[in-house]
Every structure is written in structure tokens, then in C-alpha cells.
Amino acid sequence: MFSKNIIGTLIATGLFLLAQQSYAAVVDLDDPNCRAEPDHEKMVQLAQEFGNTEKLEAYLQQAYGCQLTIDSDWMDKILLKYKYIQVITNTGNVHYEGLESCGYHPQREEFTCSMAIKQRFGFAGQPAIGPGSNEWVTICVDYGNGYELVDTASVHVHDEAVGQRPNWYFSAIVQANEKLQAQIQKGQTLRARAILSWSSPARHCKYRPVWGNQADFRIRLDP
Numbered sequence: 001m002f003s004k005n006i007i008g009t010l011i012a013t014g015l016f017l018l019a020q021q022s023y024a025a026v027v028d029l030d031d032p033n034c035r036a037e038p039d040h041e042k043m044v045q046l047a048q049e050f051g052n053t054e055k056l057e058a059y060l061q062q063a064y065g066c067q068l069t070i071d072s073d074w075m076d077k078i079l080l081k082y083k084y085i086q087v088i089t090n091t092g093n094v095h096y097e098g099l100e101s102c103g104y105h106p107q108r109e110e111f112t113c114s115m116a117i118k119q120r121f122g123f124a125g126q127p128a129i130g131p132g133s134n135e136w137v138t139i140c141v142d143y144g145n146g147y148e149l150v151d152t153a154s155v156h157v158h159d160e161a162v163g164q165r166p167n168w169y170f171s172a173i174v175q176a177n178e179k180l181q182a183q184i185q186k187g188q189t190l191r192a193r194a195i196l197s198w199s200s201p202a203r204h205c206k207y208r209p210v211w212g213n214q215a216d217f218r219i220r221l222d223p
Contacts, residue, residue: 044078044082089213092208094211094212097118099115112171115169115171116166132159133157133158136152136172136198137153137172141190153173153175154172155172184221185221186221191216194215195207198212
């Protein structure tokens with residue numbers, strides 16, 4: 001049986017090249033120096049991450065080896081479209097697990113994140129046979145000066161034992177910390193981020209897991 005790391009390497013090097021497609025944002029895709037072309041999903045993620053065309057173009061030139069020109073109108077439309085909705089970004093490999101959505105219960109002062117377990121194996125053994133492993137969810141909140149770490153929690157998972165097929169849906173509950181609890185709840189909106197990481201938790205709010213992804217969403221502190 002392949003290990004999780006070997007399978008991940010095969011996916012990263014093989015399936016990525018099969019997913020390439022063109023789109024209006026990129027003007028010059030025929031540069032012979034191009035090593036590859038980012039697909040549309042990747043471009044949307046990068047647009048949100050960098051926020052302006054100059055930084056994004058510089059990154060694309062460094063990452064893909066060619067000059068890719070970004071339409072500023074396209075960038076504005078992408079940023080506006082994704083400003084108010086929950087955005088799931090595959091910052092890591094999501095072949096085995098991935099966040100589906102997250103929310104906040106302001107009266108109970110806790111976050112709940114739903115995740116999909118997508119494979120039968122790869123989670124360190126069946127119940128009562130192997131130790132299993134943890135799916136860690138780290139929460140960050142932006143109070144106005146950038147994301148700050150709130151807390152981390154996990155759900156314990158095993159390999160499937162009775163012949164059922166995926167997907168399965170688990171959730172992790174993360175409690176608010178003292179700073180979030182101290183906020184006067186008057187209906188204000190805050191930005192939040194959840195980072196899913198298999199086996200070991202995220203160490204900071206820009207953490208990119210090897211296995212997992214992140215959700216960026218908005219919470220409201222209703223009393």
C-alpha cells in the first residue's frame with residue numbers, strides 16, 4: 001500500500017498538469033519559457049491572497065517562469081465577488097481531508113468547522129488496531145490589525161474498518177479565547193480564518209499545511 005506522502009507526491013506532480021485551462025485573466029499564455037499555467041481555481045486563490053495585479057504578476061513570473069499579464073478589471077471583479085462569501089482555499093493537499101465550512105456561535109462562544117474525510121485509509125490504522133490520527137483546526141480572527149491566533153482543537157479519526165465508502169463528515173469545535181470573549185457583542189462583523197492540518201496543528205495564521213486547507217469567513221458578534 002502506498003504511504004500518504006508517496007500518493008501526495010504522485011497527485012501533486014501528475015494531476016496538476018491535467019487540470020490546466022485558459023481564462024480571460026491571463027493575456028500571454030504562449031510564452032515558450034512557461035513551465036506550466038495556473039488553472040482558474042489557483043488564479044482565484046492567488047488574486048485573493050495578493051490583492052493587486054503587480055504583486056500577482058511578479059509571483060506568477062517567479063513561479064511559472066513566464067510573463068503573465070493580469071487584467072485589472074478581472075482582479076477587481078474577483079476581489080468583489082469573494083469579499084462577502086466563505087472562501088475555501090486548498091493551501092495544502094486535500095486528497096484525504098478538507099474543510100467544507102465553518103461558523104461561529106456567538107452566544108456559546110465557539111467555532112464549529114465541518115470537514116470531509118475522503119479516503120478509507122491513510123489515517124494511521126483502524127480502531128482498536130492502529131493509533132489513529134488527529135485532524136487539527138486552528139482558528140484566527142482579525143480584530144482590525146490582521147489575523148490573530150484564537151485556539152486549536154482536533155477530532156480523532158481512524159482508517160475505515162467495515163467496508164463503507166467515503167465521504168464522511170466530521171466536525172471540530174474550537175472555543176473562543178479571552179480576547180474574543182471580551183469583545184462587546186453588539187452585532188459587529190469580524191473576519192475569521194480556519195486552518196485544517198492533519199497530524200499536527202497550524203503554528204500561525206499564515207500556515208500552509210501539507211495535508212489540509214483553510215476557510216476564510218465572516219462572523220458577527222450578536223448578543
